[in-house]
Amino acid sequence: xxxxxxxxxxSLYEARKGVYPKKVDGFFRRFKWGIMAVTLAIxxxxxxxxxxxxxxxxxxxxxxxxxxxRFYMFQIEIWPHEFYYVAGLLIMAGIGLFLLTSAVGRAWCxxxxxxxxxxxxxxxxxxxxDGDRNAQIRLANAPWSVNKAARRGAKYLVYLVxxxxxxxxxxxxxxxxxxxxxxxxxxxxxxxxxxTVAVLTATTFILGGFMREQVCIYMCxxxxxxxxxxxxxxxxxxxxxxxxxxxxxxxxxxxxxxxxGDCIDCNQCVAVCPTGVDIRQGPQIGCITCALxxxxxxxxxxxxxxxxxxxxxxxxxDAAAEQAGGTSKPVRKTLMHPRTIIYFSIWSAIGxxxxxxxxxxxxxxxxxxxxxxxxxxxxxxxxxxxTYTLKxxxxxxxxxxxxxxxxxxxxxxxWSEDGAREDARQSLDVALPADSVTRVKLxxxxxxxxxxxxxxxxxxxxxxxxPRGDSETIQFDRPET
Amino acid sequence: xxxxxxxxxATGTSTVGHEWDGIEELNTPLPRWWLWTFYATIVWAAxxxxxxxxWPMIDGATEGLLGWSSRGQLERELAVxxxxxxxxxxxxxxxELADLPARPELMQAAVQGGGAAFRVHxxxxxxxxxxxxxxxxxxxxxxxxxxxxxxxxxxxxxTHGIRNPxxxxxxxxxxxAFGRDGILxxxxxADAVSYVRTISRQEKPGASSARGAAIFETNCAVCHGASGxxxxxxxxxxxxxxxxxxxxxxxxxxxxxTQPRNGVMPRWGERLDPVTIKMLAAxxxxxxxxEKLAPPAGGTAAPDGRQADGKP
Numbered sequence: 001x002x003x004x005x006x007x008x009x010x011s012l013y014e015a016r017k018g019v020y021p022k023k024v025d026g027f028f029r030r031f032k033w034g035i036m037a038v039t040l041a042i043x044x045x046x047x048x049x050x051x052x053x054x055x056x057x058x059x060x061x062x063x064x065x066x067x068x069x070r071f072y073m074f075q076i077e078i079w080p081h082e083f084y085y086v087a088g089l090l091i092m093a094g095i096g097l098f099l100l101t102s103a104v105g106r107a108w109c110x111x112x113x114x115x116x117x118x119x120x121x122x123x124x125x126x127x128x129x130d131g132d133r134n135a136q137i138r139l140a141n142a143p144w145s146v147n148k149a150a151r152r153g154a155k156y157l158v159y160l161v162x163x164x165x166x167x168x169x170x171x172x173x174x175x176x177x178x179x180x181x182x183x184x185x186x187x188x189x190x191x192x193x194x195x196t197v198a199v200l201t202a203t204t205f206i207l208g209g210f211m212r213e214q215v216c217i218y219m220c221x222x223x224x225x226x227x228x229x230x231x232x233x234x235x236x237x238x239x240x241x242x243x244x245x246x247x248x249x250x251x252x253x254x255x256x257x258x259x260x261g262d263c264i265d266c267n268q269c270v271a272v273c274p275t276g277v278d279i280r281q282g283p284q285i286g287c288i289t290c291a292l293x294x295x296x297x298x299x300x301x302x303x304x305x306x307x308x309x310x311x312x313x314x315x316x317x318d319a320a321a322e323q324a325g326g327t328s329k330p331v332r333k334t335l336m337h338p339r340t341i342i343y344f345s346i347w348s349a350i351g352x353x354x355x356x357x358x359x360x361x362x363x364x365x366x367x368x369x370x371x372x373x374x375x376x377x378x379x380x381x382x383x384x385x386x387t388y389t390l391k392x393x394x395x396x397x398x399x400x401x402x403x404x405x406x407x408x409x410x411x412x413x414x415w416s417e418d419g420a421r422e423d424a425r426q427s428l429d430v431a432l433p434a435d436s437v438t439r440v441k442l443x444x445x446x447x448x449x450x451x452x453x454x455x456x457x458x459x460x461x462x463x464x465x466x467p468r469g470d471s472e473t474i475q476f477d478r479p480e481t
Numbered sequence: 482x483x484x485x486x487x488x489x490x491a492t493g494t495s496t497v498g499h500e501w502d503g504i505e506e507l508n509t510p511l512p513r514w515w516l517w518t519f520y521a522t523i524v525w526a527a528x529x530x531x532x533x534x535x536w537p538m539i540d541g542a543t544e545g546l547l548g549w550s551s552r553g554q555l556e557r558e559l560a561v562x563x564x565x566x567x568x569x570x571x572x573x574x575x576x577e578l579a580d581l582p583a584r585p586e587l588m589q590a591a592v593q594g595g596g597a598a599f600r601v602h603x604x605x606x607x608x609x610x611x612x613x614x615x616x617x618x619x620x621x622x623x624x625x626x627x628x629x630x631x632x633x634x635x636x637x638x639x640t641h642g643i644r645n646p647x648x649x650x651x652x653x654x655x656x657x658a659f660g661r662d663g664i665l666x667x668x669x670x671a672d673a674v675s676y677v678r679t680i681s682r683q684e685k686p687g688a689s690s691a692r693g694a695a696i697f698e699t700n701c702a703v704c705h706g707a708s709g710x711x712x713x714x715x716x717x718x719x720x721x722x723x724x725x726x727x728x729x730x731x732x733x734x735x736x737x738x739t740q741p742r743n744g745v746m747p748r749w750g751e752r753l754d755p756v757t758i759k760m761l762a763a764x765x766x767x768x769x770x771x772e773k774l775a776p777p778a779g780g781t782a783a784p785d786g787r788q789a790d791g792k793p
Contacts, residue, residue: 011508011510012497012508012510012511013510013511013512013513013515013516014510014511014512014513015513016512016513016514211514214512214514218512218515371610372610373608373609373610373612374608374610374612374613374620374622377612377620377622377623377769377770378620378623378723378724379623379624379625379723379724380623380624380625380719380722380723380724381722381723382722382723385622385623385769387622387769417767418582418585420773421624441767443769448723
């Protein structure tokens with residue numbers, strides 16, 4: 001048995017090593033700014049876009065109406081039984097990630113992942129309040145003082161405001177945004193709204209303010225999955241060690257021309273890294289390929305008069321080619337290889353199929369359930385009655401009138417719960433309120449003495465201009481003779 | 482066991498310092514926040530055990546400081562639901578039973594409430610959905626009624642039951658045991674059966690049924706009507722239709738005339754509250770055979786019960 005003192009020395013647990021990324025400017029940094037602006041604008045702004053759907057449906061462009069079980073996305077309205085469209089979207093998102101990974105590596109991680117975007121945002125807050133990298137390190141190591149406490153307090157307050165705003169924006173997707181905002185601040189919103197905002201505020205505060213790269217390294221499954229999907233044709237942020245090594249300071253390199261590579265060991269690539277890795281150690285789980293080290297290194301190379309791209313996006317194939325003295329393929333060619341083309345074809349096929357079926361789907365849906373207890377009822381005149389429950393879904397945002405009729409059942413007459421057999425007819429008119437499900441109990445009587453089981457068709461037809469409807473074939477039962 | 486930490490060359494990771502026959506362990510430390518998360522879950526569990534029922538004892542479990550129990554939660558939810566239903570139950574109680582079909586919002590609620598009560602109290606005999614049981618209990622879904630199928634009549638039958646000897650208002654009648662008590666000879670019964678099967682169009686008229694007509698007139702017509710149309714005052718079934726509670730074939734009819742069943746139904750007026758009985762009547766009425774009351778005045782209005790926004 002090892003003694004406790006020994007275990008303490010071995011330290012099985014490791015405190016987080018602070019990451020204080022340095023400010024950097026360059027192409028990729030600006031690109032990241034752009035993506036951050038777009039993604040945050042989409043996240044915070046989408047619920048506020050209005051979309052007129054007439055008097056019977058909400059006018060919010062994107063709305064997940066859990067209470068009424070409707071999902072609105074611009075002119076598309078999804079009902080719960082059409083959930084396969086959502087499943088399709090999720091599959092597209094999954095294949096989209098595969099496509100992105102096989103083409104440009106961990107671009108999702110580096111630019112668009114919410115964890116990256118919010119971490120980036122919080123790191124800007126750090127710089128705004130504590131100063132750049134060196135000031136942050138100094139403050140972190142300084143003993144507690146009024147100044148440090150004030151700065152920490154201010155920083156956490158800003159974190160909290162951002163986190164609260166993030167959580168607050170989330171709930172806007174689930175209810176009418178202006179109404180919910182009013183209700184939220186006047187204490188009239190549902191408890192679940194406050195609960196959701198509280199949870200998301202807490203997670204944003206903790207994950208964005210403190211966990212940061214720990215989420216990517218220890219918690220997120222995606223980096224591990226991605227590792228299996230990258231190949232020699234995937235773009236990676238690569239330190240071109242064949243060009244950079246052996247490293248030497250500028251002075252050493254000037255003293256011994258030809259003895260050193262381009263890397264002057266200035267450590268700028270490490271200083272700017274938001275996850276605190278050293279890219280010169282090669283591809284690693286901590287590298288989210290945000291390309292900020294490329295910006296930093298390019299800046300240094302420009303200063304010392306060397307060509308840019310000592311650290312650059314590069315596929316393993318290109319790396320091998322360059323190492324052997326060849327040239328790398330142009331990016332356009334790198335992107336077009338069988339894997340990306342196959343992924344893209346699957347991705348777009350699913351998308352097109354969904355669009356096609358969206359255009360073709362009926363907005364007047366009929367579902368019929370045959371009453372099973374009893375399956376049939378003997379009527380006193382010798383006829384047989386079967387009972388069906390019709391679920392008529394009017395998925396349009398307007399009230400409709402439809403007729404329900406039967407075919408394929410000789411001598412059939414039908415009436416609903418409100419009617420009686422005396423006024424039974426061949427068809428039945430039903431008024432359907434806008435955007436709703438109407439249940440109709442349908443009694444169908446037919447002469448006895450037919451087959452014990454007989455298929456017939458119940459069909460609906462619009463009576464108000466658009467005659468398209470739906471039909472279902474179902475069984476009519478008679479007693480076995 | 483050696484005790485020296487060193488850096489492993491292949492991985493660049495330090496070892497924990499243990500070595501067993503040359504086998505060493507790399508130290509890849511767990512993040513410390515993970516440890517704190519683990520401690521937090523332990524604290525959570527400790528608090529949970531104190532607040533909620535947790536430790537199993539010999540006859541139950543520790544109750545927990547919050548006093549929560551799943552049964553208590555169910556009771557609270559039931560109370561909330563009863564409160565939610567109270568206004569509509571009250572409205573159903575206040576409404577005239579015969580008016581219910583004209584008020585769809587009340588009728589729907591009554592049919593649902595009645596269905597729930599039916600599944601508890603009635604399905605044992607009348608079967609799921611009121612389908613009845615062949616040769617034992619009548620179907621409530623067809624268009625043939627022994628005692629009548631309009632709403633007040635159904636309510637009356639449920640309240641007072643059928644053939645309860647200890648209850649004055651019960652529905653009472655008794656078909657004599659023509660065979661068992663020797664009122665009719667077996668041959669006469671056979672003739673009566675022929676006649677009944679003739680008027681229900683199951684057999685062609687013949688000598689037997691002609692003899693049976695006379696027997697019918699003297700013995701049966703007083704309750705079942707001169708032409709077998711039945712009599713609802715005494716619960717005498719119609720004999721001319723296609724619906725036979727105890728069977729319409731020769732053997733079944735012979736058995737019925739020889740020794741009638743005179744079925745019994747308990748009265749529910751003393752066990753169920755009036756609103757439940759009202760809702761049960763509405764449910765039975767809705768099963769497909771409900772009969773309209775003879776209308777006192779012209780057409781019935783059926784306002785649309787749905788709200789304008791289409792959410793019922």
